Every structure is written in structure tokens, then in C-alpha cells.
Amino acid sequence: MSARRHPLLIPVLLLLVVVAALGSLTLGAVPLSPARIVAVLTGGGDDVARAILLDLRLPRMLLGLIVGAMLGLSGAALQGYLRNPLAEPSVLGASNAAALGAVCALYFGLAQSHPLALPALAIVASLIGIGALFLLAGPAESPLTLILAGIAIATLAGAGISLSLNLSPNPFAAMEIMSWLMGSLENRAYGHVWIALPCVAVGAALLIADGRTLDALTLGEDGAQALGIDLRHARLRLMLGVAIGVGGAVAVSGAIGFVGLIVPHLMRPLTDRSPSAILLPSMLGGAVLLTLADIGVRLIPTASELKLGVLTALLGVPVFLIHLMRERRLW
Amino acid sequence: MVTIRAQGLAVRLGRHPAVSGVDLDLGPGQLVGIIGPNGAGKSTLIRAMLGLAKRESGTVLIDGLDSERLSRRAIARRVAYLPQGQTLHWPLAVERLVALGRMPHLGPLSRLSAQDEAQVDAALKRADVLHLKGRVATELSGGERARVLLARALAVGAPALIADEPLAALDPGHQIDVMDLLKAEARAGSLVVTVLHDLSMAARYCDRLVLMDRGALVADGAPLDVLTQARLARVYGISACIQSHGDWPLILPTGRVKD
Numbered sequence: 001m002s003a004r005r006h007p008l009l010i011p012v013l014l015l016l017v018v019v020a021a022l023g024s025l026t027l028g029a030v031p032l033s034p035a036r037i038v039a040v041l042t043g044g045g046d047d048v049a050r051a052i053l054l055d056l057r058l059p060r061m062l063l064g065l066i067v068g069a070m071l072g073l074s075g076a077a078l079q080g081y082l083r084n085p086l087a088e089p090s091v092l093g094a095s096n097a098a099a100l101g102a103v104c105a106l107y108f109g110l111a112q113s114h115p116l117a118l119p120a121l122a123i124v125a126s127l128i129g130i131g132a133l134f135l136l137a138g139p140a141e142s143p144l145t146l147i148l149a150g151i152a153i154a155t156l157a158g159a160g161i162s163l164s165l166n167l168s169p170n171p172f173a174a175m176e177i178m179s180w181l182m183g184s185l186e187n188r189a190y191g192h193v194w195i196a197l198p199c200v201a202v203g204a205a206l207l208i209a210d211g212r213t214l215d216a217l218t219l220g221e222d223g224a225q226a227l228g229i230d231l232r233h234a235r236l237r238l239m240l241g242v243a244i245g246v247g248g249a250v251a252v253s254g255a256i257g258f259v260g261l262i263v264p265h266l267m268r269p270l271t272d273r274s275p276s277a278i279l280l281p282s283m284l285g286g287a288v289l290l291t292l293a294d295i296g297v298r299l300i301p302t303a304s305e306l307k308l309g310v311l312t313a314l315l316g317v318p319v320f321l322i323h324l325m326r327e328r329r330l331w
Numbered sequence: 332m333v334t335i336r337a338q339g340l341a342v343r344l345g346r347h348p349a350v351s352g353v354d355l356d357l358g359p360g361q362l363v364g365i366i367g368p369n370g371a372g373k374s375t376l377i378r379a380m381l382g383l384a385k386r387e388s389g390t391v392l393i394d395g396l397d398s399e400r401l402s403r404r405a406i407a408r409r410v411a412y413l414p415q416g417q418t419l420h421w422p423l424a425v426e427r428l429v430a431l432g433r434m435p436h437l438g439p440l441s442r443l444s445a446q447d448e449a450q451v452d453a454a455l456k457r458a459d460v461l462h463l464k465g466r467v468a469t470e471l472s473g474g475e476r477a478r479v480l481l482a483r484a485l486a487v488g489a490p491a492l493i494a495d496e497p498l499a500a501l502d503p504g505h506q507i508d509v510m511d512l513l514k515a516e517a518r519a520g521s522l523v524v525t526v527l528h529d530l531s532m533a534a535r536y537c538d539r540l541v542l543m544d545r546g547a548l549v550a551d552g553a554p555l556d557v558l559t560q561a562r563l564a565r566v567y568g569i570s571a572c573i574q575s576h577g578d579w580p581l582i583l584p585t586g587r588v589k590d
Contacts, residue, residue, distance in 0.1 A: 083420040216434055218421045219483075222383050222414050227487075228407030228435040273422050 005271035005281065013284035017065065020291035024061035025053060028298050060185050062193050064291035067185070067249040068259060070200040072286020073279060074242050075260025076267070077207040080214030080275025081238050082143040088260035089246040092146070092239070093129045093153030095257075098250035100157040101125025103177050107164045119195040119251035126247030129153050130239045142221070146235075183256035183309025185294050192252040203245015204283065206237045211276030218275070256309045258316030259286050265323050332359045333394055333409050333490040333522055335380055340389035342372075342379045349375040351546045353389070359490065362517035363524045364533040364554075367543035368567050373526045374415055374495050376543065381412055381493065407435035411487035415495035415526070417480055422469040425479050429454055432486030451486050457512060458482035459505070473500040481509065491522040498529060510536045530571070530582040534558055542566060555580055564588045 026037055032049055039045035040053045071089065078087040089095045101121040104110075110117040136149035161181065168174040213234040216224035225231055250256075263285045264278050271277035290308070293315065297306040335357040342350040350372040357363055365373045378384035380391050382398050391398040393409055411432070419428070432454065433447045443451075455461040458478045463471060468479055477500045484492060494513065498506045506529070514536050517523045527533040533540055534554040542550040542557050544566045550557040558580075563571045572583045 080421075212434060212437070216431060218419060218423055218428070219417060219431065220414070220420065222378065222412070223417060225383055225403055226381060226407060226410075226412035226414070227431060228402075228404035230403050272424055272427055274427055275421060 005277050009267075009270050009281055010284070013281055013288065016288045017284055017291075020288045020295070021061055021065060023295050024064060024291050025057050027295050028052070028057060055189070056187075059188050059190050059193050060294065061291065063185050063188050063196060063252055064294045065287040066193070066196050066200050067253045067256065068290025069283045069287040070203060070245045070249040071256065071259040071290065072263040073204055073207055073283040074246055075262075075286070076264040076275070076278045076282035077210065077214065077238060078242065078260070079264050080278075081210075081217065081235075082147060083217060084143065084147065085265065086261070087147075088257075089242055090154055090255075090257060090260075092133060092150040092242060093157060094126050094242045094246045095250050095255050096154040096157035096161075097129025098122040098126035098247045099181060099255040100160045101247075102180055102251060102254065103161050103164050106173070106177050106180065107168065115191065116195070119192075119248070122251035123199060123244070123247035125157075126243045126250065129157065130243035134239065179307065180254045181309075182307035183254035183312070184297075184305075184307050185253055186305060188252065196248050196252045199248020199251070200245050203241045203243075203248065206241030207245065208279050208283070210234055210237055210241075211279050214275035214279075254309060256290070256312055258312045258320070259290055262316050262319050262323075263289055265320070332520065334358050334392075335410070335491065335522065335524075336392040336395075337376075337380055338390050338392070340376070340379055340391065341387045342375050342384050343387050344375065344384075349384075349546055350379060353543075353546075353548045355380075355541065355548065355551070357491075357522055357524060359522050360517060360520050361522060361538045362514055362536060363522075364537035364540045365524065365526045365543065366528070366530065366533050366540055366557075370545075371543040371566075372546040373543055375546075377412075377493055377495055377524070377526065381410060382406060383412075404435055407487070407489075409489055410491040410493060411484045411489040413481055413484040413492070413494040413497060416499065419469050419476070422467045424464075425460065425466050425468050425471075426451065426455075426464045428468045428479060429482045429486050432483045432488075435487060435489075450488050454482040454486035454488075457485055459508060474502055474505060477501060478505065478509070481512075485516075490520070492516060492524070494523070494525040496526050496528065498527065498532065506532065530558060530563075530584075531580065534580040534582055558582060 026032065030052055032052065036045060036049040037053065040049050075088045078089065078091065079085055101124060102118050105118040105121040110121065133149050133153055136152065137145045165174050165177055168177060213224065213229050216227045216229045221231060264282045267278045267281040267285050271281065293311050294308055297308055297311050300306055337353055337355040340350060340353040341348065353376060367373050375384055379386045393401060393406060398406060430443060430451050433443055433450065436447065455464060458481045460475065460478045460482050463475060463479060468476060471479065481497055484494065497509050501509060510532055513523045513525060517538065537554055539552065540554045540557040541548060542562065549566060550562060558573065560571065560573065563569055568588050569584045570586050570588050572585050574581045
């Protein structure tokens with residue numbers, strides 16, 4: 001078969017992942033000289049540099065890569081499955097449900113009593129959301145019922161979050177909930193990495209294995225089934241992959257929008273445009289984009305650090321509009 | 332070699348009985364035309380035989396095996412299906428699109444073998460679209476796209492092919508090409524089932540015609556036995572001029588029958 005993506009696409013993306021990762025280690029609010037960084041990375045270095053690099057920046061860098069990869073991949077998989085270029089994890093309600101779970105943990109004070117309460121609740125809520133989606137959408141494989149049910153769940157979860165803000169006992173609690181909704185990788189530790197990594201690994205494995213199903217769906221549901229695809233199983237894998245992966249990601253980073261929407265659009269022109277060909281590039285691209293955005297929020301001088309979700313939305317909308325205009329040949 | 336047998340097949344779409352009590356026995360080496368007015372249940376019958384429409388009662392046996400017990404993949408390897416008026420959801424290159432036909436034969440995570448690629452090229456050639464290989468399928472004309480999708484179905488290399496209205500959107504030359512192709516497939520031992528609206532084409536090419544009306548099978552046999560003036564009037568509500576042109580029958584609808 002002829003080249004399905006540009007032969008250099010994956011190597012270049014891998015290089016960018018390395019560059020972004022190094023950038024995330026070396027750039028930050030406290031300037032560290034290259035010599036001090038190299039010293040730490042080679043096993044030596046002074047205590048301050050070690051603390052900043054290994055305890056603060058390294059987990060943050062890892063989380064940026066992990067969360068970004070999951071958001072990019074799930075966006076690509078959902079756009080392929082739903083045959084809708086506007087799909088992203090929040091379309092199925094997965095991210096909103098996870099965010100609601102996190103907010104509940106904060107609101108009821110569970111987050112203070114146990115450090116794992118918040119991520120666990122986020123993942124459970126995301127699974128409940130997807131389970132409800134299954135019940136609502138019924139046995140039909142049609143993407144339209146799935147999108148409609150997803151919107152219903154996303155809206156309900158959003159209303160729940162607003163309600164918690166509305167009823168929150170004091171402004172500090174509201175602030176905490178708000179900051180969670182805007183998404184951030186500030187002050188994350190290795191514990192967060194160990195929560196996100198297994199979830200994202202399971203979710204990504206479920207999503208990336210289904211590339212062929214997504215390609216077959218180019219011919220519609222009848223066409224795919226006549227090619228031997230069992231759509232019911234495929235849908236189960238997709239939903240579990242999104243619920244577990246995105247649930248785990250949102251549990252540590254909060255809701256970060258637009259990465260899942262934009263990255264597949266950026267990658268598609270560099271491939272043969274088949275849904276399977278953009279899965280891996282979107283995963284790598286998501287990791288790069290989110291890590292770069294996270295470097296951005298650290299470097300942009302503002303009174304309080306910008307929230308990551310705010311920056312991705314601010315950057316994402318113009319990129320999306322440019323893409324839209326290109327598609328409409330206005331550019 | 333493949334056989335498809337439907338017994339007492341009934342399908343409901345919502346509350347509407349789309350197919351009721353159809354018995355049909357299809358074997359290798361035949362070109363079978365399914366004809367009937369719009370809404371007669373032709374496409375639903377086909378979809379039910381492939382397990383794509385949920386049947387209310389009856390059985391479908393593929394090679395003597397209950398199709399509900401066969402996996403989708405096992406059915407896909409035996410029967411290639413060209414749906415009616417298929418929409419393409421992503422702008423794939425023609426070659427990629429046709430290569431999707433090899434999917435039922437691929438193991439998990441395996442790539443196309445040289446043999447698979449040869450099958451893809453052969454299918455492109457037979458559907459007369461080899462020159463479109465590098466084009467983007469969604470940017471083709473309706474007729475070109477229809478032939479590319481036919482090539483996709485041929486690339487499966489299954490012993491049976493079910494094509495739902497393969498002539499829609501084709502110019503007269505390519506209509507003849509496609510019917511010649513389907514006939515050649517049948518002569519080579521395949522079972523070919525096709526839904527047609529052009530009665531002359533159906534009578535000229537098909538070995539056997541199956542006439543459907545309001546979900547039921549009303550006639551099944553040699554083309555000229557099925558296509559009588561009385562049946563055309565009753566089922567289609569038309570009067571028609573039935574003549575022979577050399578060895579071929581010509582069936583020309585001439586007007587509406589008022590009743």
C-alpha cells in the first residue's frame with residue numbers, strides 16, 4: 001500500500017515530544033542554568049536544583065505528556081467513530097462527568113480526607129457517565145443517538161458542577177472548584193502520575209487497537225458490518241477506552257478542552273486522511289501540544305499563573321477558526 | 332461456492348412490515364435480479380440475508396449454516412455487499428478505499444500482503460477505475476464513485492456478491508460494462524444477486540428474476556416468465572411493450588395503468 005502518512009511524520013513528532021519534554025524540564029518560573037540541570041540529570045547537582053527538577057518539573061512534564069496524549073488520541077478515535085470532525089471527549093460527556101466527580105469530591109470534603117478520593121471519584125463518575133450513555137443510546141449503533149445522549153449527559157454534568165458552585169459554602173471552596181474546572185498541571189506530584197498512567201495506558205490500548213474499525217466506518221455502519229466488523233463490540237471498546245483514559249486524565253489535570261478537537265485536525269492533512277492513520281500522530285501531537293501549552297502558562301508573566309485549560313481554549317479557538325476557513329477555502 | 336437460503340423471512344422496520352414470509356434459495360453460478368417497485372422490500376430483504384437488518388422470524392442459512400451463528404467476519408468472507416447509494420464519510424484515496432475490501436481477510440494488526448494488493452489492482456481494473464487509483468474518492472463524479480465502490484466490493488474476492496442498485500448514476504456504456512462484469516462473475520461460478528430497476532437490463536442479463544411487491548415475493552423464475560404484461564400491470568401499475576431485439580428482450584414501460 002502507498003504511504004499512509006508522511007514518512008517523516010512519526011519521527012518528527014517523536015523529536016518534538018523530546019524537545020517539549022526537555023523544554024518542560026528546563027523552563028519555568030525559577031531560572032536554572034544548563035550546567036545545574038545537566039548536573040541533576042547526570043545524578044549530581046545541588047539540592048535546590050534537584051528539588052525543582054525532580055520533584056516539581058519532572059512529574060509535571062510527565063503529566064503533560066500523558067494527559068495530552070490521551071486527549072489527542074481520544075479526539076481522533078471519537079472523530080473517526082462518530083464520523084464527525086467536531087467530536088472530542090466532552091461530546092460523549094466523559095470529561096464533564098469526570099469533572100463533576102472531581103467537584104463532588106471537593107464539595108463534600110472527601111478530597112481532604114483521602115488523597116485518592118478525588119481521582120477515584122472522577123474515574124468512577126466518567127464510567128457512570130458512559131454507562132448512562134449506553135442506556136440512553138440503546139442498542140442501535142447509530143452515531144446520532146450517541147451524540148444526542150452524550151450532549152444530554154454533558155449538560156447534566158455541567159449543571160451539577162454549576163449547582164455545586166452555586167451552593168458552595170464559602171468563596172474559597174468555590175475558588176477551588178473553579179480552578180479544577182479550568183484545568184491545570186500546577187503542583188502535581190508523582191502520586192498523580194501513578195493515577196493517570198495506568199488509566200491512560202488502558203484507555204489508549206483500547207482505542208488504538210480499533211483503527212481498522214474506524215476505517216471500515218468510512219463506508220457507514222452497513223458497509224463496516226458487511227466487512228466483518230462487529231460494531232457492538234467496537235462501541236464497547238471505544239466507550240470504555242474513553243471513559244477510563246479520559247477519566248484518569250481529567251482526574252489529575254481537571255477539564256482541558258480543545259486539545260482533543262484540534263490535534264486530529266492538525267494531523268489529518270499530513271496523512272492519507274483515513275481515521276486509523278491519525279490515531280498515533282494525534283496521540284503524539286496531543287502530548288507535544290499540551291506540554292508546550294504548559295510551558296506557556298509558566299512563562300507568561302501574570303499575577304497568578306494562567307490555568308492550562310484557559311490557554312488551550314484561547315489558543316485553540318483561533319487555530320480552529322483558521323482551519324475552518326481553510327476548509328471553506330476562504331483562506 | 333456459496334449458497335444462501337432464506338426460509339419464512341420476515342422483517343419489520345418500526346411498525347411497518349417490510350418483508351414478510353419470503354422463501355428464497357440462491358446457489359452458485361447464477362446472476363439473480365431482484366426487482367420490484369420502490370418500497371417493495373428489496374433492500375431490506377438483502378440486508379436481512381446479510382444479518383444487517385434484524386429479522387422478526389424465519390431463518391437465513393449461508394452454506395447451510397444459520398447466519399445468526401456465523402460471525403460477521405465469516406459472513407464477510409463469503410458474501411461481498413455493495414449497499415445502495417453509499418456515502419463516504421472521509422475523503423480517502425481510491426486505492427485506500429478499494430483496499431478496505433481486503434479487511435475480512437486480514438489478521439489482527441497485519442498489513443496488506445502482495446497478494447492482497449494484486450487483488451485490489453485486479454478489482455480496480457475490472458471495474459474500469461484503475462486510472463482513478465490516486466484520486467480522492469469524494470472528489471469523483473457520481474458514476475465514477477459508484478464504480479469505485481463496486482471495485483471495493485469485488486476486492487473482497489468473496490464467492491458471492493450482493494449489489495444493491497449498482498447501475499444507479501451510471502452512463503449507458505458503463506451500465507452495460509457493469510452488467511457484463513456481473514454476468515462474468517456468475518459464469519466464473521460466483522453467486523451474484525443484484526437489485527435492478529431497468530427491466531430490459533434485468534431481462535437481458537439475469538438468469539433468474541425475483542419479483543417483490545409490498546414485502547412479499549410474488550414471482551421467481553426465468554426473466555420472461557416473470558415479466559408478463561399482467562404482472563407488470565398488477566405490481567408496477569404500468570403497461571409495457573415487451574418485444575425481442577435479436578436475442579434480447581426489450582421491456583419498455585409505455586404508461587400508467589389506472590385501476
